[in-house]
Amino acid sequence: MSNGILVFVEHRDGAFNKASFEAVAAAQQLGAALGQEVSAVLLGADAGLAQGVAGYDVSRVITAENPKLAVYTPDAYADAFEQLVRSLDPQYVFMPHTYLVRDFAPKLAARFGKGVISDCIRAQVEGGAVTFARRIFLGKIDADVIAAGASPVFATFQSGAYRGDQAQKGVGAPVESVQVEVGEVRMQPEAPFQEVKQAVDLSKANVIVAIGRGIKGQEHIALAEKLAAALGGDIAASRPICDAGWLPIDRQIGSSGQTVAPKLYIALGISGAIQHLVGMKNSTTIVAVNKDPEAPIFDIADYGIVGDLFEVVPVLTEEIQKLKG
């Protein structure tokens, strides 16, 4: 009978991915509600990293060892993790929904004839089983999902769904290292790198006026720039605007761009997909202007105007100039 929870802890170049401890917190909370033990899994980690995880309240830390795990590849990770799951026979496998996990977890789940309950934002135990909540339609709608079929259940948690600082520390878990077989690794990774240093550092901006698809054309950006100037702020954008080349990439806010937390963030014509929200949700005051009253950006806005940004922005700019005298 399958039992227990495996939680995957991600690392690169000797450092943890912090989202891992959000998954640990999720596993601990669900494990307590289910009455199941939590084991942490690291692939190709050194002893120091394993000891770092052993400080958390888990029943044990398992490290899979093979020289081919030194650098991440989906082929090696899927082979190694598959062996651990087959030998440990857990009921649940929890992982953070990181880019790395997205790259290998579906491959792992496919070997068990299933997919992953991906990008969960909440989970709770009802009647001895977990009900997961996921966001669909780019964050506009939530779906409650239940797992069915044979164990294990593979699930990933969205960044920020649980708080890493709420992962409980423990008295020191035992570390078990396991030698695993890894087959042919077909892809050869080169060293990760950053693009040329970003010219614009938006993380220090007090006020940011950000534009999204609703701006409709490059020629309209001046409108937002005037508002930014009136507030002494900087202009920024969601991904589609930079993809279209209307603003340079160093103005992009979100998971693949900059993370900011200004005093004021004005989102103009931005619907609020999670990839954008993670980059700005900690701003002190958030204003959203959008024609769609169901746009997810309103979920995190302090002030919202449902309407046409082309009507709102000129009036807002003028009123601010007046009030500032």
Next chain:
Amino acid sequence: MKIIVLMKQVPNKDAILRIDREEKWIEEGDLSFEVNESDGYALEESLRLKEKKGGEVVVCSMGPQRVKSVIKDALARGADRAIHIVGDNLAHVGPYAAARILADAIREEQPDLVMTGLQSDDYGYAQTGVILAELLGLPHATIVIEVDASGEQFRVKRELESGWYQWYTMPTPALLTIQSGINPIRYASLKGIMAAKKKEIREVQPASEALSEGDDFQSIKRIYFPQKTKQTQFLGDGDAKKGAAQLAEKLRTEARIF
């Protein structure tokens, strides 16, 4: 080089969504549909590769007859032919079942490359491509932002988090999931639209066992609009200009921005 591009049709991004009576899905009656954004970029990248290396681009899409609009648009932009896996419920199969059906439909084509978007804008599973690679026995790379096919070996640039990137060298055949923005998307020309009318669209039916297999690992109990985490003050009450004036005042007195 034979490239198969998997393209999904999803509800229009700007559509106002309404939840249906069973609370399992949305009302589709008056919805407009469009191609999934990142799949459009996958098509663009495949057309650019074909222009450099020669070969053929085959579009594959599954769903009811309405997905023909996605297929015809892709053919007008320059894809050579298409495979349409026809079925009314195919929009709702889970990622494993979807990958099974797609694998059956494209296996015999023996493509050099399979490309698709990194995730769909409706269910957002972000895994059908990777599962398909596993079922077809292909190496894969996800969140690809650049493809370099100029050298002897095939290289792809993957996006990592927080502004980091990584190049992978891979053998072909392979499967790539493409990130939005990899290349500016071309529009269909009038000539392309005319030429598309003569291009082959092969309809296939999914095998019935593939439809059910592996699809039971998750089921939707209920869908609903998200609960707000913040108490949003909505301003203007439908009057955008009035809202703007109120906002300026509140930014000064409540938020104390200036």
